[in-house]
Amino acid sequence: MKRRVTLVVFGAVVACTSGASTSSPAVITVPPSLSVSASVSPSASPDGAITVDVPGPADLVAAFGSVWVQARGDGSLVRIDRTGHVAARISDTAFVHRTGRFGARSSALADGYGSIWSLKEGALVRVDPSSDRIVDTVPMRAPWAVAAGEGAVWVVYGSGQVNLMRVDPSTMHAEHFVSIGTSARAFGVGDGYLWWLAFSEGGGMYRIDPTTAHARFLPVGYNQRFIVPTPRWVWLVDSGNAQRIDPADGSLVDARGHQKARRSIGVSYSDGTIWMNSGTAVGFDADSGEVTARVPALTHVKYWSSGGIARLGRRLWLSDPHGDRVVGVSLA
Secondary structure, eight states, X not given: OOOXXXXXXXXXXXXXXXXXXXXXXXXXXXXXXXXXXXXXXXXXXXXXXXXXXXXXXXXXXXXXXXXXXXXXTTTEEEEEOTTSOEEEEESSOSOOOOSSTTOOOOOOEEEETTEEEEEETTEEEEEETTTTEEEEEEEOSSEEEEEEETTEEXXXXXXXXXXXXXXXXXXXXXXXXXXXXXXXXXXXXXXXXXXXXXXXXXXXXXXXXXTTOOEEEEOOOSSOSEEEEOSSOEEEEETXXXXXXXXXXXXXXXXXXXXXXXXXSEEEEETTEEEEEESEEEEEETTTOOEEEEEOOOSOOOXXXXXXXXXXXXXXXXXXXXXXXXXXXXXX
């Protein structure tokens, strides 16, 4: 049975890494995209690239036939259809952007159990994608990241002692699940476990059983920014560098990571490919790690930014947080 995999990340200082990819990527050339207004039918360049204005776009997921983007400029959740139209703006559902280089929260959006799950200040919000309405809200102290999978919705929360909360999607009952002695740098759900990457000088990560809450420490990883569970491997990604972990025993497959891009401000998994938002969209094979595509999309991103990426049909969507827009590029 194919397991669902989800991921979330934390916005914090990104450590520079090095390495070289030995793969030979196929380069897909995409001309500059065109700006469109959400109130009119989007125009498109010959390659089909479009942009949509979104104030402070950050986390982004493709689900229920649309792209969902957290707009940290106004605290709303924006739903974009396949053609680039803004189908809905749902207010009071997202973190409002903080000033400062590392002030923007990240990993506050997930999909699963027939819903979209979003974090805002002091609460988890559940949105019904069929009506574009908030149907449930769970108050909590200082939520930081959310992921859906392995039977529940999981929220990392707390400003002092960092905790993990389990929310039953059928009853919306929320309860404390486990406390970890160190803050999370990244958090992911998939391959039968919860994955908690420690934010500390010593590095390491925890593999947590979603039933018993037993946490096993794994001496791998060092402040990686993203955890990406896939059907075969769990990938750790930071600054465009990626390395694999075997989910069965938690062992590090790659003693040294391999550079896929200059940087990575957002990562997602879709149909055997891991996509990185690096200003361009960089795709690599989730089994072998071979880079398979580089799709020009944006012009410039800063390494401390948080900007999602997701595939919907034959189009990749990327957040451009410094351009206040979301870019959709064709893969045709």
